[in-house]
Amino acid sequence: MTTDYSASPPLTEQLENFESLALLHTQTLLRTATRMCGNASEADDIVQETLLRAWKYWHTFELGSNCRAWLFRIMINLIHRRRESLSSLAEHVSVDEPAMANVLRFEPKLEMDERGALSALNSLPKEYRDIIFLVLVEEFSYKEAAVMLNVPMGTVMSRLHRARQMMKKLICPDQKEDVATA
Amino acid sequence: MNLLNCHQINELLSAYLENELDPTTTLTVANHLEKCSLCERELAFLTNVSNLVRSAVEQIDKQDLSLISRASTINAYVKSQIAINPQTSPQAQTSQTPVNSYTSAETASTNNVVRLNTHQRRLAGGKKILLSLAASLAIVFLSLFAITYYSTTTGPLMSGVARNHQLCNVIELSNIGWHKGHSTENLLEVNNIKLPQLNSLGIEFYNLHPCKVYNAPFLHLMYKKGNKPVSIYYGSENTVAKLKETIPNIVPNKLYLQQESDLQIGAISTLKNNLWLIAGQLTEQEINAITSQLPMNSSSETEQSQLFH
CATH class of the missing domain: 1.10.1740.10 (RNA polymerase sigma factor, region 2, helix turn helix motif)
Known part of the structure; x- marks a missing residue:
C-alpha cells in the first residue's frame, strides 16, 4: 500500500x-x-x-x-x-x-443462569475466553477475529467450537454427550 | 457437500450459528437439523449458552458505571497528549515509510507513548516526558479548580453553571470536551430520553453535553429563554444518591424548589429514581410548567441510565 x-x-x-x-x-x-x-x-x-x-x-x-x-x-x-x-x-x-x-x-445483579454462564466463561483458558469475547460479545466476524488474533480462520472456528463445548460441560456437567457419540 | 454424520455436523454448529458457513454447507447443516433431533437439541443448547453469555455481559456493562468515567478520563488524557505532543501527530510522520495499517500498529514504537497510572512508575526520566506530564496535570487541576470554583462561589447547587453556562461553554470549546464524538441524538438515545420540547413556554433548546456536578454525572440540556440560560439536567440513580446529600428530601414525583438569589432551582426524581433538575432565572410557575413537560415515568426509561455512554 x-x-x-x-x-x-x-x-x-x-x-x-x-x-x-x-x-x-x-x-x-x-x-x-x-x-x-x-x-x-x-x-x-x-x-x-x-x-x-x-x-x-x-x-x-x-x-x-x-x-x-x-x-x-x-x-x-x-x-x-x-x-x-x-x-x-x-x-x-x-x-x-x-x-x-x-x-x-x-456485585452484579444477574439471573442464576447468567451467573452460571459467566462462571463457566471465567474458568475457560484465555485463548478460548478471548474468542468468545470477540465473536460472541463484540460480534466480530471469524475473519476479523482471525486477523486480530493472528491465527488462521480455521483456528477461530475450532476454538469457538471447543469453547462452547467446554462451557456446555461446565454448565451441564451431567449431560450425556448424545451428539458426539451418535 | 456429501452427507455428514452428527459428529461432523456438531463441529459446524458454532459457525452455523454465526452465519460463517458457505451457502452449500449452511444448507447441508440446515437439512440435517430438520431430520435430527439430537443435533437440533445441541444447536438449541449452544444458542442458549451464547444468549446467556451475551445477556450476563450486557447486564454487567449496564451496571458498571465506572466504565463511563474511566473512558472519559482516558479520552481526556489522550486528547491532552495529542495537543501537547505534536510529534505523535500524523503530519509529523511524513518522513516515515508508508506501511499497511495493521502492520504499522503491530510494529509501532512505544518511544513517545506516555502513560499514566502504573506506567508512570515505569517511565524513565526525560525532560520532554516530564513536561508533557506536567502540562496534562495542569489541565486536569485547572479543570477541577474551575468546577470547584463555580460550584462553591455561586451557591451550594450548580447555580454557577446554570446562571451563565460559562463553564460548560468553556468545556465545549476546549479540547477536553467530554462529549466529542457523540451527536445530540446519540447522547439522548443512549440515555433513553426524549428531548423535552419547551417552545410553547418560549424556551428554546440549543445544545447538550455530559456534565459533572458534585462528581456525579448529569446530561446537561442547555436551553435559552430570550438571552437567559435555562439548564435542565438529567441524572442517574447515582446522581440522585449524591444529590440527596445536599437535598435530603427529594422524593419521587414531588417537585423540590429552592431559590438562590436570582436563580430558581427545581429538582424532581422519577419513580425509576432518575432525576430531573431545572435551574434558571425563572419563576416557580415556570419551573412547574417545565416540570409538566418532562418525561417522568416513561416505560422506555431504563433502570440505570447510561450517562456518558
Whole structure:
C-alpha cells in the first residue's frame, strides 16, 4: 500500500476524524480490555496506549474501513505482548481467580443462569475466553477475529467450537454427550 | 457437500450459528437439523449458552458505571497528549515509510507513548516526558479548580453553571470536551430520553453535553429563554444518591424548589429514581410548567441510565 502524503488532510481535520471515529470506541475497548486483562488498572493502561498508538499511525488508517476492528487489532496485539512478558503471573491469575470477579468493583445483579454462564466463561483458558469475547460479545466476524488474533480462520472456528463445548460441560456437567457419540 | 454424520455436523454448529458457513454447507447443516433431533437439541443448547453469555455481559456493562468515567478520563488524557505532543501527530510522520495499517500498529514504537497510572512508575526520566506530564496535570487541576470554583462561589447547587453556562461553554470549546464524538441524538438515545420540547413556554433548546456536578454525572440540556440560560439536567440513580446529600428530601414525583438569589432551582426524581433538575432565572410557575413537560415515568426509561455512554 502506498500513501500520498502530500494529499493528506490537514492536522485539524485528522484530529476531528480521530475524535469522531476512534475515541468513540474507548468504552468498548475498555470493556473488552478489562475482561481480557482481568485487571481494571491494566486495562486502562492498555486502552490509553492503544489510542495513543492509533493516533500515531492514524495517517495509515483508511477512512471508510472498520475503525473498531483496527483499534481492536492494536489493542489485542498490546494485550498479547503484555501477557507474554507476564506469562507466569498471568497464568496464575487466570487459573486461580475468575477474571470478571477480579475486575468488578460491584456485585452484579444477574439471573442464576447468567451467573452460571459467566462462571463457566471465567474458568475457560484465555485463548478460548478471548474468542468468545470477540465473536460472541463484540460480534466480530471469524475473519476479523482471525486477523486480530493472528491465527488462521480455521483456528477461530475450532476454538469457538471447543469453547462452547467446554462451557456446555461446565454448565451441564451431567449431560450425556448424545451428539458426539451418535 | 456429501452427507455428514452428527459428529461432523456438531463441529459446524458454532459457525452455523454465526452465519460463517458457505451457502452449500449452511444448507447441508440446515437439512440435517430438520431430520435430527439430537443435533437440533445441541444447536438449541449452544444458542442458549451464547444468549446467556451475551445477556450476563450486557447486564454487567449496564451496571458498571465506572466504565463511563474511566473512558472519559482516558479520552481526556489522550486528547491532552495529542495537543501537547505534536510529534505523535500524523503530519509529523511524513518522513516515515508508508506501511499497511495493521502492520504499522503491530510494529509501532512505544518511544513517545506516555502513560499514566502504573506506567508512570515505569517511565524513565526525560525532560520532554516530564513536561508533557506536567502540562496534562495542569489541565486536569485547572479543570477541577474551575468546577470547584463555580460550584462553591455561586451557591451550594450548580447555580454557577446554570446562571451563565460559562463553564460548560468553556468545556465545549476546549479540547477536553467530554462529549466529542457523540451527536445530540446519540447522547439522548443512549440515555433513553426524549428531548423535552419547551417552545410553547418560549424556551428554546440549543445544545447538550455530559456534565459533572458534585462528581456525579448529569446530561446537561442547555436551553435559552430570550438571552437567559435555562439548564435542565438529567441524572442517574447515582446522581440522585449524591444529590440527596445536599437535598435530603427529594422524593419521587414531588417537585423540590429552592431559590438562590436570582436563580430558581427545581429538582424532581422519577419513580425509576432518575432525576430531573431545572435551574434558571425563572419563576416557580415556570419551573412547574417545565416540570409538566418532562418525561417522568416513561416505560422506555431504563433502570440505570447510561450517562456518558
